Amino acid sequence: MNFTKMQGTGNDYIYVNCFEETVEDPAALAVKLSDRHFGIGGDGLILICPSDVADFKMRMFNADGSEGRMCGNGTRCIGKYVYDRRLTGKTELTLETLSGIKTLCLSVEDGTVKTVRVDMGAPVLRAADIPVICDTPEFVDQSVTAGDKTYRMTCVSMGNPHAVTFVEDVASLELPRIGPPLENHPMFPQRANIEFVQPVDNQTLKMRVWERGSGETLACGTGACASLVAAVFNGKCRRRARVILLGGELDIEWNEQSGRVYLTGPAEFVFDGEI
Numbered sequence: 001m002n003f004t005k006m007q008g009t010g011n012d013y014i015y016v017n018c019f020e021e022t023v024e025d026p027a028a029l030a031v032k033l034s035d036r037h038f039g040i041g042g043d044g045l046i047l048i049c050p051s052d053v054a055d056f057k058m059r060m061f062n063a064d065g066s067e068g069r070m071c072g073n074g075t076r077c078i079g080k081y082v083y084d085r086r087l088t089g090k091t092e093l094t095l096e097t098l099s100g101i102k103t104l105c106l107s108v109e110d111g112t113v114k115t116v117r118v119d120m121g122a123p124v125l126r127a128a129d130i131p132v133i134c135d136t137p138e139f140v141d142q143s144v145t146a147g148d149k150t151y152r153m154t155c156v157s158m159g160n161p162h163a164v165t166f167v168e169d170v171a172s173l174e175l176p177r178i179g180p181p182l183e184n185h186p187m188f189p190q191r192a193n194i195e196f197v198q199p200v201d202n203q204t205l206k207m208r209v210w211e212r213g214s215g216e217t218l219a220c221g222t223g224a225c226a227s228l229v230a231a232v233f234n235g236k237c238r239r240r241a242r243v244i245l246l247g248g249e250l251d252i253e254w255n256e257q258s259g260r261v262y263l264t265g266p267a268e269f270v271f272d273g274e275i
């Protein structure tokens, strides 16, 4: 089977073109191939599939084999893949995901995609829809105790669940220790992606992420969107900001008129291979 390794701000996935390949058990394949010692190595597996309702369809699997409902960095890489590999000549695409149809706008230079702007849709804050188990309609700036610590968290869904907490210094955090108790907290019946955000100024956020099913990744597109929304809700930044991640930078805008979040960033090929 042919595969392509790609990365968006360091969030690296193994991509399989399911117009040409058939993947019988994607969950098991994601676990096997994501292993950075015994497999190809990646944050998970992404299938590029035909769609009856959009130009293409994405299925995304975390490194633990769980299927995610949306992947911002992954959508940008799919945009680059399908344009550069001539599966389409369009620079405005629709992509079917488990969290609805997303629109991608490809910026092309010298015949290849450099950056992609993704309409990520409107954020969801209703607790029951994230989902978060709590006794309030939304979960904004409320306490969560996990392990030996209590955090002030704001929960947002971008089609997948996120819990955002604001910190003084992201660099000092030990995510492998503090991430799992939050990811698996009983208040998150479907687990959650956990973002640690250090506001730099009202247009710049630093962020690290402990991802549901993949652990710490160098970037998380949906997490950057959730972080921006949470920062606006908590009065920590304007509706458009640069999010600085370990793997690079993303431009996130929560548009006031439309209420929709836009994610803009790079996408890169790493290598092609066959297994």
Ligand SMILES: N[C@H](CCC[C@H](N)C(=O)O)C(=O)O
Pocket (backbone or CB within 6 Å): 011, 062, 067, 068, 069, 070, 071, 072, 073, 074, 160, 161, 193, 211, 212, 213, 214, 217, 219, 220, 221, 222, 223
């Ligand atoms: N890295 C992805 C998010 C993966 C989310 C996944 N960990 C889950 O929701 O289970 C992104 O760029 O949006």
